[in-house]
Structures are given as structure tokens and as C-alpha cells.
Amino acid sequence: MAPLTYRYVALTDVGLRRSNNQDSGYASSRLLVIADGMGGAAAGDLASSATMAEIRELDRDLDADADGDALDAMRDAVARANHRLAELIADDPAVEGMGTTLEAMLWDGEKLAVAHIGDSRAYRLRGGRLSQLSTDHTFVQSLVDEGRITPEEARVHPHRSLLLKAILGRDDFEPDFTWLQPAPGDRYLLCSDGLSDMVDDQTIERVMKSETIDVAATELIRLALEAGGYDNVSVVIAEFVSSDEPLDEDLSCADGRPQITGAATSQPRPRTGSGSAASARGTIGATGMNEPEPDPEELRYAPRPVPRRRWVRWLLASLVILGLVGGACAYAYDWSQRQYFVAPSGDLVAIHRGVDVSVGGFSLSEVDEVTGVRIDSLPAYQRDRVAAGIAASDRDEAKRIVTNLSIQVTEPTPTPTPTPTPRRTRPTPVPTETP
Numbered sequence: 532m533a534p535l536t537y538r539y540v541a542l543t544d545v546g547l548r549r550s551n552n553q554d555s556g557y558a559s560s561r562l563l564v565i566a567d568g569m570g571g572a573a574a575g576d577l578a579s580s581a582t583m584a585e586i587r588e589l590d591r592d593l594d595a596d597a598d599g600d601a602l603d604a605m606r607d608a609v610a611r612a613n614h615r616l617a618e619l620i621a622d623d624p625a626v627e628g629m630g631t632t633l634e635a636m637l638w639d640g641e642k643l644a645v646a647h648i649g650d651s652r653a654y655r656l657r658g659g660r661l662s663q664l665s666t667d668h669t670f671v672q673s674l675v676d677e678g679r680i681t682p683e684e685a686r687v688h689p690h691r692s693l694l695l696k697a698i699l700g701r702d703d704f705e706p707d708f709t710w711l712q713p714a715p716g717d718r719y720l721l722c723s724d725g726l727s728d729m730v731d732d733q734t735i736e737r738v739m740k741s742e743t744i745d746v747a748a749t750e751l752i753r754l755a756l757e758a759g760g761y762d763n764v765s766v767v768i769a770e771f772v773s774s775d776e777p778l779d780e781d782l783s784c785a786d787g788r789p790q791i792t793g794a795a796t797s798q799p800r801p802r803t804g805s806g807s808a809a810s811a812r813g814t815i816g817a818t819g820m821n822e823p824e825p826d827p828e829e830l831r832y833a834p835r836p837v838p839r840r841r842w843v844r845w846l847l848a849s850l851v852i853l854g855l856v857g858g859a860c861a862y863a864y865d866w867s868q869r870q871y872f873v874a875p876s877g878d879l880v881a882i883h884r885g886v887d888v889s890v891g892g893f894s895l896s897e898v899d900e901v902t903g904v905r906i907d908s909l910p911a912y913q914r915d916r917v918a919a920g921i922a923a924s925d926r927d928e929a930k931r932i933v934t935n936l937s938i939q940v941t942e943p944t945p946t947p948t949p950t951p952t953p954r955r956t957r958p959t960p961v962p963t964e965t966p
């Protein structure tokens with residue numbers, strides 16, 4: 532039997548709600564990649580394109596002595612990407628908090644070496660049936676794994692975008708690495724959550740059976756936009772065929788050239804300070820007011836600006852005091868005790884109930900829950916935010932803020948002894964599938 536090869540296509544769309552594309556995509560005869568950039572007030576397009584630049588280095592003849600096998604080369608490339616983000620953040624603290632998901636497959640001529648981190652997905656269509664190969668590194672997936680919610684509930688969960696793992700430029704990241712064994716006729720789909728959030732698996736399965744992968748890619752993007760296009764949407768599709776099968780000259784890959792999409796195609800603008808980063812990401816509300824809409828990506832990744840509501844809270848807290856004086860104390864106090872914020876309790880991060888103010892030595896808040904997150908284990912920016920108090924609209928939001936903080940915990944380095952560089956990091960492989 533002739534050896535296998537594959538046809539490929541990469542396609543993206545900025546979507547209907549966003550002003551820039553933070554996804555990066557890549558497809559060539561050796562390499563398939565999706566990176567979905569993120570970062571509240573930071574620079575998702577910088578994170579995904581910088582990561583893509585490192586991963587694209589794999590698109591060459593590997594040297595068995597220098598590179599090891601394809602999975603070794605993939606591990607090294609992912610570690611380099613992580614190290615690169617660390618450098619960028621060190622150069623410009625305004626981009627701290629940026630990061631990216633990664634779904635990457637490297638073809639060694641016989642099998643695929645796969646890296647996965649975050650909630651970009653890999654699917655396979657085999658024998659007419661679609662299966663999801665990757666496991667989302669998300670908060671809701673952890674709830675599904677614990678049996679606390681169903682996959683159907685996860686799809687509509689308000690915190691479905693909250694990631695537990697991503698490439699963030701920190702040493703403690705843990706991508707999944709595995710091998711996949713393609714068979715003739717297999718179609719593989721790599722996509723950002725801009726597709727999987729908007730289009731259900733049954734529909735993806737149906738579209739993946741389209742006559743050609745170019746048609747399938749176009750139709751998937753169209754359906755995501757039709758469903759609302761809330762996010763950047765990116766797809767990469769590969770179809771495995773016998774290498775003696777004639778190439779359809781109408782396919783986009785017929786020219787043999789790599790296809791690059793999204794943020795990776797442009798030079799991300801340099802960022803000098805959080806103001807420029809914030810304005811680069813802000814979207815104008817549908818009301819036409821100048822108040823930026825809360826961006827769902829802000830909920831996705833930890834750093835959030837201090838809400839303006841904070842001033843409203845101070846005002847309302849003052850009214851509480853007046854209310855106490857004026858005799859409306861029951862209602863006012865009740866209101867204050869339904870407010871939450873995240874602030875220190877000793878050396879630890881805690882959820883406080885009430886409002887962050889005291890009247891004549893009488894505090895209007897109390898500690899509701901002390902978490903295991905040490906203040907000194909947080910990045911400097913987050914330490915400052917916690918010290919100032921992070922307001923939450925309810926207890927669930929406070930808990931989500933803590934979850935966000937906890938995934939940014941870094942192990943303190945107690946002494947300045949040399950530590951291994953991230954380049955040497957060898958995360959434990961966690962197979963997503965046994966081929």
C-alpha cells in the first residue's frame with residue numbers, strides 16, 4: 532500500500548463582534564496548528580502569533596540526532612513558545628496575563644505528534660462519525676469530569692470559557708502530548724472555541740462530510756457567523772489519502788504552499804502601557820455610548836480592570852451609612868451583606884462578604900472563605916489588585932476571580948540559585964487518546 536499523505540486547508544474569520552483577530556492558524560504538508568490568543572487587558576494576538584512563530588519552526592525536515600522524534604521536537608517547540616511569551620512579558624509588563632491555547636499536529640510521514648493545551652479542539656471524522664480527540668482544559672470540563680454538570684449544561688454554562696491551562700509564559704504549564712495514527716479517509720479538524728461554542732458537534736459532523744475539505748472549512752466558518760459570530764473563528768482541516776491518489780487541482784492546497792491565517796499573518800502592534808492595550812481591545816457598545824462593553828474574553832482570562840462599579844459601591848456604602856443613621860438600617864445592612872469582594876486575609880487570598888469599608892471602627896464586611904492561594908505566590912500585578920480589593924457582583928463571581936487567580940500562581944523561588952530555563956521543560960505527557 533502506498534504511504535499516506537494529506538490535503539489541508541486553513542481558514543479564519545474575525546467574527547461579527549470583534550475588531551481584531553487573536554487566533555492564528557497554519558496548515559502545510561507537515562504541520563497543522565491553531566492558537567487562540569487571550570489576555571484581558573493584554574495582547575492575545577501577540578501571544579498567538581509569537582507562539583505560532585515558534586511552532587512553525589517545526590515545518591522542516593527533522594534531524595533525528597538534534598530533534599529526536601516528532602513528539603520530542605513538538606515538546607521543545609512548545610517549551611520555546613512558552614519561553615518566548617515569558618520574554619515578551621518581561622520586556623513589557625503591560626502584556627502580563629496574555630497567553631494562548633495551542634492545538635498542533637506534526638506529521639512524521641507515518642503518524643501525527645500532537646500537542647494540546649487550552650480549549651481549542653481536535654476532532655476526527657472516521658467512518659462518518661465525528662469524535663473529539665482533545666479534552667478541554669476548562670473549568671466547566673473539570674465540573675463535567677467530576678460529574679457535577681452534564682456536557683449539555685457545560686455548553687451553556689456562564690463560565691464555559693474559563694481556562695485552567697494555557698501557554699502563559701510560566702514554568703508550570705502542562706500541555707497534553709500524544710501520538711495519533713491516521714487512516715486513509717480520516718479527516719482531522721482543529722478549531723478555536725469560536726467554532727465549537729457556536730456550532731454543535733452533530734452539525735460539525737455533518738459539515739465535515741462535505742465533498743471537499745475546502746467546502747467543509749468555508750461552511751463551518753459560515754455557520755459560526757450565522758450563529759452569532761461572537762468570537763474569532765478559525766479552522767484547520769486535513770484529509771488523509773493514499774499518496775498515489777491524484778491531487779484535485781481545485782483544492783486550495785494544490786499549490787503546495789503553507790496557509791497562514793489570522794494574527795500570525797500580521798505584525799502585532801507594539802504595546803507601550805496598559806492604556807494602549809486596553810483601547811486596542813475595547814469594543815463600543817451597541818448603545819453607542821462610550822462605555823466599553825464587557826468583553827467575554829475578559830471573563831476568560833484573569834486580568835480584569837477594576838470595575839467602575841467600585842465607585843458606585845462606595846457611593847452605595849455611604850448610603851448604607853446614611854441609611855443606618857436614617858433608620859433604614861435593616862434594608863441597607865442586608866444589601867451590604869449581599870456584596871462580595873476578594874481581598875487578603877493574612878497571607879492568603881480570601882472572599883469577603885459585605886463592603887470594603889469600615890465606619891468608626893465597625894467593619895461592614897467579614898471573611899466568608901479563606902482560600903489556599905498565597906498572596907506572595909501571585910504575579911505582582913495580581914498582588915496589587917488583591918491588596919486593593921477586587922469587587923464581585925456575587926459569591927459565584929468572587930469564586931471565579933479566585934479560580935482565575937489560582938491558575939496564575941507561581942512557585943516562589945526562595946534563593947537566586949540558577950534554575951532550568953523553560954526551554955528545558957519536559958511536561959509530563961498526558962495522552963488524550965490511545966491510538
Ligand code: CA
Nearest residue numbers: 567724725762
Ligand atoms: Ca476564542
